[in-house]
Amino acid sequence: MTHSARSALLSGMLSGLLRTLSLLPYHWVARLGEGLGSLLYLIPGKRRHILHTNLRLCFPEHSESHRQRLARACFQHVIRSYLERGVQWYGSAQAISDLVELDSAIDLQDRYDQPTIFLGFHFAAIEAACMYYSTRHPVASIYTPMSDQVTNEISMAQRARFGTIMIPRHDSARQILKVLKSGQPIMLAADMDFGLRDSVFVPFFGVQACTLTAVSRLARLSGARVVPFVSEVRPDYQGYKLRIYPALPTFPSGDDQADALAMNQFLETRIREIPEQYYWVHRRFKRRPPGEAPVY
Secondary structure, three states: OOHHHHHHHHHHHHHHHHHHHHHOOHHHHHHHHHHHHHHHHOOOOHHHHHHHHHHHHHOOOOOHHHHHHHHHHHHHHHHHHHHOHHHHHHOOHHHHHHHEEEEEOOOHHHOOOOOEEEEEOOEOOHHHHHHHHHHHOOOEEEEOOOOOHHHHHHHHHHHOOOOOEEEEHHHOHHHHHHHHHOOOOEEEEOOOOOOOOOEEEEEEOOEEEEEEOHHHHHHHHHOOEEEEEEEEEOHHHOOEEEEEOOOOOOOOOOOHHHHHHHHHHHHHHHHHHOHHHEOOOOOOOOOOOOOOOOOO
């Protein structure tokens, strides 16, 4: 079988699975994801090691048993979020809307008064929040291409199906500024280690973390306000809640280091509210300041 034929087969299988999941009742899929997450958590692996390392670094005040319970709950949310891509990527706009409760501190209709950067974070329900917003308002989204080509192609197509403009992260500054100046908001996440370029080391839960300064630069060049949002999984399989907060005050400040710290501090506060829903399976501390040893 040729590479292209194999990719087409895998794409068809993945699409078929997600389409099937989109037809099932949401609470069935959520429970299935939790159960599968519990089983997969029992298998030692790279992601579980990363998860435990992050929790040990960020929550040293907790007991080992507490961190174990948190790790298991986190893994359940992560695997569950993958299965819930079914309705998020293939469900109708109405099906997505029915699952999301909106709590916004800003009037979303005033987005043309000032350029807006919606600053997101990698919680388990981030995909649901972004898809929901795209069914209601024009938006552009910055994305990092996935390593798996099949999944990347599917995600690109489905995320853009309500008109979202998809912009690759590493070739985006000029296009982002053009979109912002046209009055259309941008959604991006800046809470991962994307490399030393355009980044600084600032504390995150007391640990030096390589943090992007691109948000400050884009806000400064475009005159955009930076509006953080957090998406959370509601209890009892009720769906999701999208919380949109007031624009970060005095941001950008003119000091990229101070702005990066402000982003991390905001995120820390939100994580402490729902720590089990954050994607601790990412290598947030992949790069270390000069002289510090690797943590993973």
